[in-house]
Amino acid sequence: MFREGSTMIIRSSLLMALAGALALAPAAAEQPAPHAADHHEFAIDTFRTESGVTLPKARIVYGTYGRLNAARDNAILLPSHYMANHHGYDWLVRARDRDGRPAGEARALDPASLFLIATELFGNGQSSSPSNTAEPFHGPRFPVTTIRDNVEAVHRLLVDELRVTHLRAIIGFSMGAEQAFQWAVSYPTFADRIVATSGTAKAWPHGVVRLEGQIAALTADPAFNGGDYTSPPKKGLEAYGMVWLGWLYSQEWWRREMWKTTAPDRTLQQEIENRRRTFFATSDANDLILQARTWQRHDVGTTRGFDGDVERALRSISVPVLYMPSETDLYFPVGDARFEAQFIRRVELVPIPSLWGHPAGAGGNPTDRAFLNEKIGRFLGLQ
Numbered sequence: 001m002f003r004e005g006s007t008m009i010i011r012s013s014l015l016m017a018l019a020g021a022l023a024l025a026p027a028a029a030e031q032p033a034p035h036a037a038d039h040h041e042f043a044i045d046t047f048r049t050e051s052g053v054t055l056p057k058a059r060i061v062y063g064t065y066g067r068l069n070a071a072r073d074n075a076i077l078l079p080s081h082y083m084a085n086h087h088g089y090d091w092l093v094r095a096r097d098r099d100g101r102p103a104g105e106a107r108a109l110d111p112a113s114l115f116l117i118a119t120e121l122f123g124n125g126q127s128s129s130p131s132n133t134a135e136p137f138h139g140p141r142f143p144v145t146t147i148r149d150n151v152e153a154v155h156r157l158l159v160d161e162l163r164v165t166h167l168r169a170i171i172g173f174s175m176g177a178e179q180a181f182q183w184a185v186s187y188p189t190f191a192d193r194i195v196a197t198s199g200t201a202k203a204w205p206h207g208v209v210r211l212e213g214q215i216a217a218l219t220a221d222p223a224f225n226g227g228d229y230t231s232p233p234k235k236g237l238e239a240y241g242m243v244w245l246g247w248l249y250s251q252e253w254w255r256r257e258m259w260k261t262t263a264p265d266r267t268l269q270q271e272i273e274n275r276r277r278t279f280f281a282t283s284d285a286n287d288l289i290l291q292a293r294t295w296q297r298h299d300v301g302t303t304r305g306f307d308g309d310v311e312r313a314l315r316s317i318s319v320p321v322l323y324m325p326s327e328t329d330l331y332f333p334v335g336d337a338r339f340e341a342q343f344i345r346r347v348e349l350v351p352i353p354s355l356w357g358h359p360a361g362a363g364g365n366p367t368d369r370a371f372l373n374e375k376i377g378r379f380l381g382l383q
Helices: 009-026 147-161 174-186 203-219 223-225 234-249 251-255 267-280 285-296 310-315 334-341 358-362 367-380
Strands: 038-048 054-065 075-079 115-119 169-173 194-197 321-324 347-349
Touching: 009 285, 038 267, 054 147, 075 147, 075 174, 075 321, 115 267, 147 174, 169 174, 194 367, 203 234, 203 285, 234 285, 234 358, 267 285, 267 321, 267 334, 321 334, 321 358, 334 347, 334 367
Parallel strands: 075 115, 075 169, 169 194, 194 321, 321 347
Antiparallel strands: 038 054, 054 115
């Protein structure tokens, strides 16, 4: 098993590449270079998780863009998605050169006027994770952390560390959308607006089954050894990635061979083999499973006071919500979003008209990127 420190030297650069590879590949080549962001870490002593396990020290890694203004009213939270780092929203952030001049494509969020806080989920390998936590919580003994655990930790970061008590908006893609919805239920007046792309307020049963299949593919590798592996379970990681890939894009994306937008000469078999070699190749297996369990267990209805009633929890959301499912998402189907939206009082349901499946919600190609930036910018009153 990877021990704490054994992979930390290279993990930062690897995760930066991975954040794009998981959600946006093969369109990563179309993305601009990572934006400059200030890198930070926030530690919480004796952090009690919803599972009842108390971590002696919980760490949240995050990045910031721009500066908090004197009125402290220009902050926007960008909670990360599956295995991503704080560069997971660069598709939404206006790049600037060293002299502060705008660079590249227009974006909805400009650090020249906004203070952007991009946090990293527990389990991504940089925030507290199975791979970087000492015994007795190393590897498979790390407690399953919920979306609410992540929200509570980030709430402490905002209030105690950054002295931010109100947000202009929370914008989340995928597991970031799960967090955005949870914020709207747990802290209904903390943010003025919520944006959720390619993600729902609950992990519905079909998604739970899909994740369980991925976990089963990984843990079937004998080298996994119940999570106490001495070297990466390579075959299991490849199987995990292949199951992931089968759900990532739409069926039409595959029929039209849309991977060729960035690799025009690559055959289907070559595309499969390329993904087999690269998907999750640098990820820790226990980290992958931890975040999958976090994803599976999410349900705003199980927030204290709602007794498992997801409809009542959604009705409690009082702020405007821009809800942007991808029309072809197989992870978070548009039907689940339509079902949830009927219970949210102030919702704009704007499906993303894309064949790119799940990555459409993270600007996985130029057309989707432009669509998202325009809609989000208008919703936030930035355009």
